[in-house]
Amino acid sequence: MDTEILKNYPLCHRCFGRLYAKLLHTSNYERGRSLKMAKAIELESKLYPLKERTGYEEERRKIEEELAYLYRSGLTEIRGIEGVEVVGEDKCPWCKGIFQEKNLEELLEKTLNLLREYEYDTFLVGTVLPRSIKKLEESIKTPYMESIKQEFNRTMGKLIAEKTSKRVERENPDILILIDPYRKKIRLQLSPVYIKGRYRKLVRGIPQTRWPCRHCKGRGCEKCNYTGKRYSTSVEEIIAEPFMEAFKGRDEAFHGAGREDIDVRMLGNGRPFVLEIREPKVRRVNLEEIGEKINRSGIVEVLNLEYGNKRDVISVKNQPHKKTYLALVECEEEVSDRELSQLEKKLENLTIYQRTPQRVSHRRADLVRIRKVYRAWTERIDPKRFKLKLYCDGGLYIKELISGDQGRTTPSVSQILNKRCVCKELDVLEVHDQ
Ligand SMILES: [Zn+2]
Ligand SMILES: [Zn+2]
Numbered sequence: 001m002d003t004e005i006l007k008n009y010p011l012c013h014r015c016f017g018r019l020y021a022k023l024l025h026t027s028n029y030e031r032g033r034s035l036k037m038a039k040a041i042e043l044e045s046k047l048y049p050l051k052e053r054t055g056y057e058e059e060r061r062k063i064e065e066e067l068a069y070l071y072r073s074g075l076t077e078i079r080g081i082e083g084v085e086v087v088g089e090d091k092c093p094w095c096k097g098i099f100q101e102k103n104l105e106e107l108l109e110k111t112l113n114l115l116r117e118y119e120y121d122t123f124l125v126g127t128v129l130p131r132s133i134k135k136l137e138e139s140i141k142t143p144y145m146e147s148i149k150q151e152f153n154r155t156m157g158k159l160i161a162e163k164t165s166k167r168v169e170r171e172n173p174d175i176l177i178l179i180d181p182y183r184k185k186i187r188l189q190l191s192p193v194y195i196k197g198r199y200r201k202l203v204r205g206i207p208q209t210r211w212p213c214r215h216c217k218g219r220g221c222e223k224c225n226y227t228g229k230r231y232s233t234s235v236e237e238i239i240a241e242p243f244m245e246a247f248k249g250r251d252e253a254f255h256g257a258g259r260e261d262i263d264v265r266m267l268g269n270g271r272p273f274v275l276e277i278r279e280p281k282v283r284r285v286n287l288e289e290i291g292e293k294i295n296r297s298g299i300v301e302v303l304n305l306e307y308g309n310k311r312d313v314i315s316v317k318n319q320p321h322k323k324t325y326l327a328l329v330e331c332e333e334e335v336s337d338r339e340l341s342q343l344e345k346k347l348e349n350l351t352i353y354q355r356t357p358q359r360v361s362h363r364r365a366d367l368v369r370i371r372k373v374y375r376a377w378t379e380r381i382d383p384k385r386f387k388l389k390l391y392c393d394g395g396l397y398i399k400e401l402i403s404g405d406q407g408r409t410t411p412s413v414s415q416i417l418n419k420r421c422v423c424k425e426l427d428v429l430e431v432h433d434q
Contacts, residue, residue, distance in 0.1 A: 012073065020032075111179070114188055125160065196274045197272075202300065211229060243275055252278060291305050341378070
């Protein structure tokens with residue numbers, strides 16, 4: 001084993017052993033010390049026969065010089081060598097003493113103090129290395145080495161687990177504890193809590209998500225009565241508020257499986273959503289209790305609440321859901337029963353070509369979407385008005401399907417009936433799962 005490296009870097013036993021971490025299943029300290037001792041014995045056995053002889057001064061000097069590097073790196077079993085001082089572990093250029101008990105204890109105590117504020121089951125330690133240490137590692141690395149990061153993660157992880165009785169978890173820990181042991185800096189990174197469920201919006205006139213005032217962009221101005229909001233409340237706010245309170249989060253994000261217009265109700269089994277609570281201090285609450293609180297609002301109801309994860313956000317955003325809508329249609333002229341039953345038939349399995357509606361063209365790219373209506377049902381209210389129930393693809397703009405949006409949507413209800421029709425009211429009756 002090569003001890004050359006000790007010439008340039010008086011590595012402590014632990015660090016020297018870490019260079020060969022993958023070679024013998026023992027602690028880095030044991031491995032490092034053993035390797036140094038084996039080398040020292042080898043050198044001393046060469047030195048031994050030269051001791052009493054003359055004429056071997058140069059060879060002796062070389063061996064003694066090598067021994068001096070071993071001695072310097074803390075192998076005090078070797079007799080002291082004149083003019084060579086032992087380098088203490090705290091001066092080891094790689095670890096700089098971060099594994100010394102007093103340092104570990106100081107960091108442990110600081111960490112426990114920070115953790116005290118949070119509820120969690122699992123954690124993971126992540127070691128942050130100063131650039132100079134990373135550079136050093138790069139220059140001395142062997143194929144068998146483990147990074148000092150790994151050893152520090154393991155050491156600190158064990159200590160924290162012992163003190164807290166919490167579990168180390170590599171994938172998705174509740175808390176990631178980032179420690180720079182050289183600068184003694186600690187930072188906690190908290191995983192969000194995800195709650196998934198479905199919501200019903202029982203009233204018209206509120207948006208799905210918080211809607212900042214467009215004049216002040218949320219800062220608050222005369223136009224928004226210093227609320228910073230265009231609408232006084234939203235589905236997001238009604239749902240998130242009691243959750244934020246219970247989880248003591250810092251921030252939240254509301255992810256819906258699509259959204260309905262402000263004047264559209266969301267009924268039936270509701271629309272899937274995931275609420276993401278960022279930096280929560282509490283991770284387990286009674287979801288049912290919070291659900292009941294929300295349901296008492298009379299504006300929004302939630303159902304099927306359960307804990308989710310990050311993947312649910314992606315799936316709720318990307319899964320296409322078919323929808324059932326109920327529209328109140330009003331025509332300029334009277335509509336006959338025959339026309340209504342013809343409309344039902346014509347809409348069945350009909351492909352609709354829909355250019356981005358005028359009313360959203362300022363925020364959506366102008367393109368043609370292709371969506372299908374699968375079934376339609378009608379029910380007359382009076383000569384000019386009827387209810388139209390539609391089972392169709394998600395992403396179809398229903399108001400435009402009825403009006404035709406000045407030819408941007410074809411075919412349309414107006415076109416089929418050959419009368420100008422508008423959608424007076426709209427409800428989402430069902431968001432279908434696949
Ligand atoms: Zn060291
Ligand atoms: Zn404003």
